[in-house]
Amino acid sequence: MQEYDYNKTHIIDIPLELAMQTDNLQVFYGDNHAMHDASLQFPRHRITALIGASGSGKSTYLRCLNRMNDRIATVKGKIMYRGMDINTKNINVYEVRKHISMVFQRPNPFAKSIRENITFALRRNGIKDKTELNKRVEESLKAAALWDEVKDDLDKSALALSGGQAQRLCIARCVAMKPDILLLDEPASALDPISTAKIEDTLMELRENYSIIIVTHNMQQASRIADYTAFFHMGHVLEYDVTEKIFTTPQIKATEDYISGNFG
Numbered sequence: 732m733q734e735y736d737y738n739k740t741h742i743i744d745i746p747l748e749l750a751m752q753t754d755n756l757q758v759f760y761g762d763n764h765a766m767h768d769a770s771l772q773f774p775r776h777r778i779t780a781l782i783g784a785s786g787s788g789k790s791t792y793l794r795c796l797n798r799m800n801d802r803i804a805t806v807k808g809k810i811m812y813r814g815m816d817i818n819t820k821n822i823n824v825y826e827v828r829k830h831i832s833m834v835f836q837r838p839n840p841f842a843k844s845i846r847e848n849i850t851f852a853l854r855r856n857g858i859k860d861k862t863e864l865n866k867r868v869e870e871s872l873k874a875a876a877l878w879d880e881v882k883d884d885l886d887k888s889a890l891a892l893s894g895g896q897a898q899r900l901c902i903a904r905c906v907a908m909k910p911d912i913l914l915l916d917e918p919a920s921a922l923d924p925i926s927t928a929k930i931e932d933t934l935m936e937l938r939e940n941y942s943i944i945i946v947t948h949n950m951q952q953a954s955r956i957a958d959y960t961a962f963f964h965m966g967h968v969l970e971y972d973v974t975e976k977i978f979t980t981p982q983i984k985a986t987e988d989y990i991s992g993n994f995g
């Protein structure tokens with residue numbers, strides 16, 4: 732693979748209210764320095780895409796944002812959320828994950844009913860009132876554009892859903908907890924084009940109320956839905972800008988090579 736100058740980057744400051752940001756974030760898996768000095772700002776109520784070749788560090792970076800790397804890696808640098816550095820020992824990571832929620836690549840519904848998939852975490856967080864629980868089930872399934880398809884089957888097993896429906900249920904499960912930020916790690920990579928389009932439509936709707944950060948290999952997807960895009964290469968963020976600029980006038984050679992299919 733061609734070597735690029737990692738000191739030459741093009742990373743803009745976001746001219747909007749921020750949802751969160753990282754300052755000089757570094758990640759080590761033992762001796763493997765997997766992420767170098769990533770400083771990125773994420774705008775509130777916008778979609779930001781993280782793109783780059785396999786192994787470039789996108790998932791590693793994403794997982795840091797709600798402390799999912801705690802047990803597997805050493806994470807240095809600041810992760811700023813609401814004026815606080817959440818990458819410190821005294822932070823309650825379970826609280827963090829209520830605000831900054833993750834949807835994974837493979838849909839992972841619980842082996843429970845559709846309703847219970849949504850109410851499980853709510854109950855554990857002390858919400859017992861049936862009316863409130865029913866309201867949250869309906870609201871979150873509507874937000875994830877799944878309500879019309881499942882409203883008569885709420886007590887049926889979530890395992891009977893299609894992959895695309897199951898992924899939207901996982902999004903609904905996050906949304907029910909009313910987080911602030913949704914992190915999605917290639918949420919549509921296991922889905923067919925129709926289910927992918929539904930997920931994309933769902934994210935575009937959710938953008939009104941949530942700040943969304945999504946890892947994707949699908950460049951069309953990034954250009955369709957993301958307001959801002961960051962390009963990762965070999966553990967470095969080399970370029971971060973408005974999505975249209977990344978795809979039409981990239982400032983960095985590596986970005987240009989990647990989006991034109993010259994590597995990766």
Ligand SMILES: Nc1ncnc2c1ncn2[C@@H]1O[C@H](COP(=O)(O)OP(=O)(O)OP(=O)(O)O)[C@@H](O)[C@H]1O
Nearest residue numbers: 760763765783784785786787788789790791792803
């Ligand atoms: N749990 C882990 N333990 C050790 N090393 C890891 C772990 N997860 C990722 N890595 C390493 O960190 C580097 C970045 O991997 P990461 O999965 O973050 O890249 P990625 O850009 O998300 O790739 P992909 O697009 O294939 O998911 C790679 O060298 C990878 O081998």
